[in-house]
Amino acid sequence: MTTIGRDSATHLERAGEPGSVITASAARALALLRVALGFIFLWSFLDKALGLGYSTPEARAWINGGSPTKGFLASVDVGPLxxxxxxxxxxPWADWLFMLGLLGLGLALILGIGLRVAAVAxxxxxxxxxxxxxxxxxxxDAGDLTGSSNPVDDYHVIYALSAIVIALTYAGRTWGLGRWWAALPLVRKNRWLI
Structure with a gap:
């Protein structure tokens, strides 16, 4: 990424592909979005793993034998699935996949590495x-209100779209390790790892 001035255009260039243009301020805003979104997932991992007392009490922490998926998934009371x-x-496999997903997403977003894989995940x-x-x-099914405030667009959609935007704009290169990550030989040979 080359920056010409404080709020001038920033060119994000990749070998063999046309570059896109965003402002330096937009690059910083995307970096903030990336870190904030990553912290949501890292915090969820830490709270569920250690029972920090926010959504998971210490007695139900993963390290104390609790299940990070049981409470949520066992209470699903709507939908075809x-x-x-x-x-x-x-x-156990669902707990491990969920927790590794939370940790992987949190770290990838905060560090600014593997953002394409993180977006897919x-x-x-x-x-x-x-x-x-x-x-x-x-x-x-029991006739109680679900509490859904919007039948289509909710935080799940916003989080997913945010991860896609972060990956497509190379937001890991601003205040992250994205440039270093992209220069690794393995990543240069396998561009999908960016």
Whole structure:
């Protein structure tokens, strides 16, 4: 990334592909978005792993034998995939995948590395969580209100779109390790790792 001035255009160039232009201020804003989004996932990982007392009490921490997926997935009470989510709730493989996903997304976004992979993983995780919450439903199977305030666009969609924008704009190069990461021989040979 080359910066010409404080708020001048910043050119993001990749070998063999046309560059795009964003302002230096936009690059910094995208870096802030990247770090903030990463912190959401890293904090979720830490709280569920250690039971910091925010959404997970210490007694239900993963390190104390608690399941990070059981409470949420076992309480799914809407949507066509209820039985699927109930079946995987609390399974060790589901707990491990979820926790590794939270940690991987948090670290990748905060560090600004592997953002393409992180964007794909974020879209997959957010799609599954959207399906579990099923915001299309107004009421549960029991007839209670679901609390859904928008049947289509919610935070899952916004998080997924944010990760895509962050990856496509190379937001890891501003206040992150994206430039160093992209220069690694393995990443240069496998551009999808950027």
């Amino acid at each position: 209820q039985d699927f989510f109930h079946d995987i709730a609390g399974k 974020m879209v997959a995780m957010m799609a599954l969580m959207w399906l579990a919450e099923w915001p299309l439903a107004k009421t549960t």
